[in-house]
Amino acid sequence: MTDKTATMSFRESWPEWLLSRPKTVVAVSLLVASVVAMADYATGDPIPLLVCYLPSVMLIAWVTRISYGFMLAAVCCCGWLLDDLLMIDEQPFSEGEVWTASIHGVFFTVVLTMLMRLRIAQANERRLARTDGLTGLHNPKAFRELAELEIARSARTGRPVSVAFLDCDNFKMVNDTLGHLEGDRLLAAIAERMQQVVRKIDMPARMGGDEFAILLPETSEQEARVLIERLRTELNERMQQDGWPVTFSIGVAVYASAPESVDALIQGADVLMYEVKTGAKDAVAFRLVA
Numbered sequence: 001m002t003d004k005t006a007t008m009s010f011r012e013s014w015p016e017w018l019l020s021r022p023k024t025v026v027a028v029s030l031l032v033a034s035v036v037a038m039a040d041y042a043t044g045d046p047i048p049l050l051v052c053y054l055p056s057v058m059l060i061a062w063v064t065r066i067s068y069g070f071m072l073a074a075v076c077c078c079g080w081l082l083d084d085l086l087m088i089d090e091q092p093f094s095e096g097e098v099w100t101a102s103i104h105g106v107f108f109t110v111v112l113t114m115l116m117r118l119r120i121a122q123a124n125e126r127r128l129a130r131t132d133g134l135t136g137l138h139n140p141k142a143f144r145e146l147a148e149l150e151i152a153r154s155a156r157t158g159r160p161v162s163v164a165f166l167d168c169d170n171f172k173m174v175n176d177t178l179g180h181l182e183g184d185r186l187l188a189a190i191a192e193r194m195q196q197v198v199r200k201i202d203m204p205a206r207m208g209g210d211e212f213a214i215l216l217p218e219t220s221e222q223e224a225r226v227l228i229e230r231l232r233t234e235l236n237e238r239m240q241q242d243g244w245p246v247t248f249s250i251g252v253a254v255y256a257s258a259p260e261s262v263d264a265l266i267q268g269a270d271v272l273m274y275e276v277k278t279g280a281k282d283a284v285a286f287r288l289v290a
Contacts, residue, residue: 022063029056033076057108058115066116073108134184135191138205143213146203147262150217155258162219162254163265164228165273168210169247169281186244193238197231213269221254221288228252228284247282249273254288 018025033056040052053076061069130142138146147163154161168190175183187210194204194212203215214231216224232248239246251272259265272285 018059018063025059025063029059032056033072037076051107054108054111058111061112061115062119066112066119069112069115070109073105073112077102077105077108132191132206135188135206137191137194137212138203140205140207143203143205143207143215144262144266147215147265150203150215151258151262151265153217154255157218158257159218160220160254160256161258161265162216162221162224162252163269164214164216164224164250164252165207165266165269166212166214167249167273167277169249169277170245171210174244174246186239186242186246189238189242190235193234194231197234198227202227213266219254221286224252224254225286232284249276249281250284251276252284252286254286256288256290259289 033053036052036056053073057069057073057076060072130139130145131137132139150161153159168186171183171186174186187206190212191204191206194214198204198214201217203217205213205215207213216227219227228250232250235248251269251274253265253268253272255265255268259268268287268289272287276283276285
């Protein structure tokens with residue numbers, strides 16, 4: 001990896017790195033704010049250090065809630081006036097100091113508002129990068145990331161993991177005779193019914209074109225059979241509602257122990273699905289992989 005690539009990778013990943021360590025970030029931020037407060041008190045009013053609280057305020061707002069960032073900003077601005085309010089330094093309380101604290105409060109508000117918009121935009125970008133635009137399901141990238149995590153958990157717990165691959169039979173006929181818009185509506189209907197049937201722990205995805213996949217965590221062969229048969233029944237009923245001449249070729253691989261890689265996990269179900277596709281179609285093939 002070149003230095004330029006490494007720099008770009010860090011710029012893209014540091015927000016997630018911070019979000020993955022909220023307790024550490026909060027502790028460090030509060031420590032830094034405390035050090036700034038002591039330095040501010042030691043230097044006195046001639047050298048206001050209010051702006052030095054900004055990194056702590058921004059970090060806490062980023063990893064927790066924006067409201068917490070506003071709270072810390074208010075505490076910092078009020079704390080800067082605390083010595084005068086308590087007459088600790090025996091200097092007269094001045095309107096200029098209130099004005100300085102108020103200006104910094106407005107500054108913090110503007111910065112936190114911009115940070116809030118940035119966080120919302122980043123969350124939307126992250127969601128779009130992991131979501132199929134047509135169906136709202138996970139896209140292949142997100143599916144592979146989730147599968148990698150599930151393989152690691154399966155290896156740790158010794159629990160089985162299953163994956164199903166689904167292909168739409170005669171989908172090209174729908175596109176050719178009814179148009180691509182109708183084909184898109186069909187795919188969206190499949191995704192909607194799929195989300196209704198699968199469990200909360202399951203991870204459905206559109207892998208491209210008319211192919212779908214479902215990651216089934218901690219699912220045995222018997223459990224997978226019950227779920228997939230129910231899904232197939234529901235999908236066939238949905239196709240009949242709109243008169244779509246589509247059936248489904250499905251391959252389900254059940255891994256009693258964690259597979260070696262995501263590619264190995266996917267390949268098992270993909271091969272089974274194509275065996276059904278090149279055969280009679282409109283069927284389900286199961287295989288238990290030891």
